[in-house]
Amino acid sequence: MQGLCYNAGLMAKLITEVLKRHLSNKARVTRISTDHGVVLTPCFMPVGTRAFVNHMTPEDLVAAQSQLILGGNTYHMLVTPGMEVITMAGGMHRFMHWHGPMLTDSGGFQVFSLSRNKKICKIDEIGAHFKHPVSGKLIHLTPASSIETQKIIGADIIMAFDQCTPEEGGRIAAIDALTRTHRWLLESIEAHHQQAPRYGHDQALFGIIQGGSFRDLREQSAEFVLSQDLDGIAIGGEVIGGDMLATVEIISWVEPLIPENKTRYTMGVGLGPQDLFDVVAAGIDIFDCVAPTRNARHGALYCGHFETTEDGWIRFASTEEKGRILIKKAKYAQDQGPIMEGCGCYTCKHYTRSYLHFLFRENLSLYSQLACIHNVFVMNEACLRMRELILV
Numbered sequence: 250m251q252g253l254c255y256n257a258g259l260m261a262k263l264i265t266e267v268l269k270r271h272l273s274n275k276a277r278v279t280r281i282s283t284d285h286g287v288v289l290t291p292c293f294m295p296v297g298t299r300a301f302v303n304h305m306t307p308e309d310l311v312a313a314q315s316q317l318i319l320g321g322n323t324y325h326m327l328v329t330p331g332m333e334v335i336t337m338a339g340g341m342h343r344f345m346h347w348h349g350p351m352l353t354d355s356g357g358f359q360v361f362s363l364s365r366n367k368k369i370c371k372i373d374e375i376g377a378h379f380k381h382p383v384s385g386k387l388i389h390l391t392p393a394s395s396i397e398t399q400k401i402i403g404a405d406i407i408m409a410f411d412q413c414t415p416e417e418g419g420r421i422a423a424i425d426a427l428t429r430t431h432r433w434l435l436e437s438i439e440a441h442h443q444q445a446p447r448y449g450h451d452q453a454l455f456g457i458i459q460g461g462s463f464r465d466l467r468e469q470s471a472e473f474v475l476s477q478d479l480d481g482i483a484i485g486g487e488v489i490g491g492d493m494l495a496t497v498e499i500i501s502w503v504e505p506l507i508p509e510n511k512t513r514y515t516m517g518v519g520l521g522p523q524d525l526f527d528v529v530a531a532g533i534d535i536f537d538c539v540a541p542t543r544n545a546r547h548g549a550l551y552c553g554h555f556e557t558t559e560d561g562w563i564r565f566a567s568t569e570e571k572g573r574i575l576i577k578k579a580k581y582a583q584d585q586g587p588i589m590e591g592c593g594c595y596t597c598k599h600y601t602r603s604y605l606h607f608l609f610r611e612n613l614s615l616y617s618q619l620a621c622i623h624n625v626f627v628m629n630e631a632c633l634r635m636r637e638l639i640l641v
């Protein structure tokens with residue numbers, strides 16, 4: 250089965266081909282073609298919020314089987330180094346020396362996270378006003394300025410400006426965020442139409458479904474977003490990735506509405522490998538999360554093995570709590586085994602738990618690099634195992 254998605258009118262194109270589907274769930278392997286290379290999904294995106302993925306060079310990322318990265322957040326890149334520097338570098342790919350496919354966030358997540366402090370961020374119908382808590386720099390982010398910034402960054406996939414839905418505000422807050430997000434989507438599309446790519450490669454635009462935990466709102470949002478001419482569809486909101494049972498249920502509401510030739514992206518999913526198996530089985534293709542590198546830096550290292558389930562899918566089986574070991578524990582001081590038996594990552598091939606325990610306890614910087622390499626590799630390996638299983 251093959252599907253093509255062209256958006257010639259947007260001066261951008263993203264080709265999403267469905268290569269094969271799993272027989273008993275909604276998982277699928279797709280091929281996404283960008284001007285910086287091909288991505289095979291399911292695909293996890295390591296997050297480089299500030300133009301770098303924590304403690305990993307692009308060579309480390311490739312060695313850890315990364316194909317696509319979330320290469321920089323619009324808000325953070327505006328704060329520093331600013332768009333003048335990115336323009337001088339010739340775009341983010343050159344600036345950070347990542348030459349593969351890249352996605353950028355629109356800044357919508359910061360609208361959500363920083364707006365809790367009214368001194369830092371105020372939202373109105375036009376956009377969001379930020380005051381950087383350290384530098385005091387003022388930033389006014391609107392759909393048009395978010396798209397303009399993402400054009401300067403030059404990622405292969407850019408996101409419409411949205412308001413991530415908070416869970417605590419209930420239905421009223423969900424309706425507010427949904428209404429604003431829909432209006433901002435139209436303004437994002439218009440800005441995308443008006444501004445040509447800056448560096449000669451195409452940029453695809455994704456829209457974001459909001460609606461919180463309310464089925465009718467999610468369906469309403471899906472219908473609105475899908476009525477627009479977009480290259481891919483994201484599912485956002487605070488609940489996504491934070492509550493996996495709710496996440497899978499929300500996907501089940503909107504997935505039947507999404508055409509098969511649209512890439513599906515759950516934003517902020519991937520606290521560990523099992524989360525990836527769960528959303529892919531529900532029909533999702535790509536996902537990002539800061540957790541693998543953040544966990545690694547804090548000493549929590551994924552440890553388990555990939556196991557086929559009775560229904561022909563995969564799970565991350567582990568005897569460890571939450572599927573990870575805490576390397577600071579004294580019992581690892583003399584442990585001569587790798588972090589995870591059978592892991593093919595650079596760290597596990599060359600270093601012991603004992604050495605990592607030593608590096609962590611002594612606060613030596615090499616620890617973070619080796620730890621991030623392992624956790625990102627495990628997430629990517631989970632995706633590789635799913636692709637192999639589906640393609641058999």
Ligand SMILES: [Zn+2]
Binds near residue numbers: 593595596622623624
């Ligand atoms: Zn490893």
